[in-house]
Amino acid sequence: MAFLTERRWILATILLVVAYCVPAAAQEQRRGFYTPAASDAIHAVVAEHGMVVAQEKIAARLGADVLRRGGNAVDAAVATGFALAVTYPRAGNIGGGGFMIIHSAERQADVAIDYRETAPGAMTRDIFLGPDGKPDSAKSRDSALGIGVPGTPAGLTLALEKYGSGKFALADLLKPAIDLARDGIVLTDDNADTLPDWYRRLARWPASAKIFSRVDGTSLREGDTLVQTDLAATLSAIAVRGRRGFYEGPVAEKLAAAIRDAGGIMTTEDLKSYQAVVRAPVRGSYRGYDILAMPQPSSGGVVLLETLNILEGFPMREMKQGSAPSLHVMIEAMKRGYADRARYLGDPAFVNAPVATLISKEYAAKQRASIDPDRATPWTDALSATPPREGSNTTHFSVVDSRGNAVS
Numbered sequence: 001m002a003f004l005t006e007r008r009w010i011l012a013t014i015l016l017v018v019a020y021c022v023p024a025a026a027q028e029q030r031r032g033f034y035t036p037a038a039s040d041a042i043h044a045v046v047a048e049h050g051m052v053v054a055q056e057k058i059a060a061r062l063g064a065d066v067l068r069r070g071g072n073a074v075d076a077a078v079a080t081g082f083a084l085a086v087t088y089p090r091a092g093n094i095g096g097g098g099f100m101i102i103h104s105a106e107r108q109a110d111v112a113i114d115y116r117e118t119a120p121g122a123m124t125r126d127i128f129l130g131p132d133g134k135p136d137s138a139k140s141r142d143s144a145l146g147i148g149v150p151g152t153p154a155g156l157t158l159a160l161e162k163y164g165s166g167k168f169a170l171a172d173l174l175k176p177a178i179d180l181a182r183d184g185i186v187l188t189d190d191n192a193d194t195l196p197d198w199y200r201r202l203a204r205w206p207a208s209a210k211i212f213s214r215v216d217g218t219s220l221r222e223g224d225t226l227v228q229t230d231l232a233a234t235l236s237a238i239a240v241r242g243r244r245g246f247y248e249g250p251v252a253e254k255l256a257a258a259i260r261d262a263g264g265i266m267t268t269e270d271l272k273s274y275q276a277v278v279r280a281p282v283r284g285s286y287r288g289y290d291i292l293a294m295p296q297p298s299s300g301g302v303v304l305l306e307t308l309n310i311l312e313g314f315p316m317r318e319m320k321q322g323s324a325p326s327l328h329v330m331i332e333a334m335k336r337g338y339a340d341r342a343r344y345l346g347d348p349a350f351v352n353a354p355v356a357t358l359i360s361k362e363y364a365a366k367q368r369a370s371i372d373p374d375r376a377t378p379w380t381d382a383l384s385a386t387p388p389r390e391g392s393n394t395t396h397f398s399v400v401d402s403r404g405n406a407v408s
Helices: 024-029 057-068 073-087 137-141 152-163 170-183 189-202 206-212 229-241 250-261 268-272 300-311 324-344 361-369
Strands: 002-006 014-019 041-046 051-053 098-104 109-115 277-279 282-286 289-293 398-400
Touching: 051 057, 057 073, 057 170, 073 098, 073 152, 073 170, 073 229, 073 398, 098 152, 098 289, 109 152, 152 170, 170 229, 189 206, 229 250, 250 268, 282 300, 289 300, 300 324, 300 361, 324 361
Parallel strands: none
Antiparallel strands: 002 289, 014 041, 051 398, 098 109, 109 277, 282 289
16 A cells, blocks of 8 residues: 655645446456456546545545545545445455555654454464365465454554544444445445355355345345345444444454354454554655555555666656556566565564665666566566465555545
């Protein structure tokens, strides 16, 4: 997660919207994500007083409404984040975690909030190994052993407490999300198209089967209403008690019991002791822009800065956008950044990564020199192992307000 600030401090908010038409046959076959064709138009949408950009329009509109009512970017981000837990269930969440970067124009301060999940206290280094001593992906990805202590409620409430405008109580920002969860939302194609693939997992558990099933026992479809009364109750507990409404009391007890019954190891003490962490962003620059990005344990900020540093030495302006030469150098730069991610980066509590070196201009020059303009670097040359398949279960939202505060 990162955002750019122009060194002359002229703020502009531009949302790139991909406009496209899907043929009827493609509509019948759509599943998951649509990748626009290269010929599709990209339009800039300019806002004068602020903007909220999210993957789901209801949540974005709720955040924008907070801005209209005088809230700052953090207020709007908190409202958007909790709303996404309701309106975008495949990635929005209160049972997972995330990262946030805040630029406070009033305080002239930049902070990063790390609210990723943490391992339960009973976790061991061998817990995800099978009888043969090799990693068992079913244990880490498809069992209760792989459930981390959630961070989203702690991160969003911390952001509001420390950096909100003070004009909104947490309950005020949560009310729209609670209403949507209780009253239901009509499923659009984006949510509906992913449900059949996820339904096989969701149907294993009575609680989720009740939420995401039709009366005939099949998955909800486009146009159906998704009602989440249990989620509404949990959000209501957070609205009344703040983070304690999630990490202590009935919600925490039910959560720990359900995980234990499913074979997991999380306890109520794990939940009670969870803390979001305020960190310093990693910083870099690219062609006159200052860049703030998320530090470890996120790897994205370091990879972004290394990649941009490499690209800064190429005449990108002279290369036609989307041309083979421009795509080649972008891929090669990213390949080196991701290779370094696999080699060096990790949780700073356990890994001492050479971050200062990786984001330096000098290191980028050496990486740039290794790029052959006419030949792709094989992954075997960049990295000793094939990179793991990346998932698609992440969502991102960004907010800028009229006072120059920004959240990413």
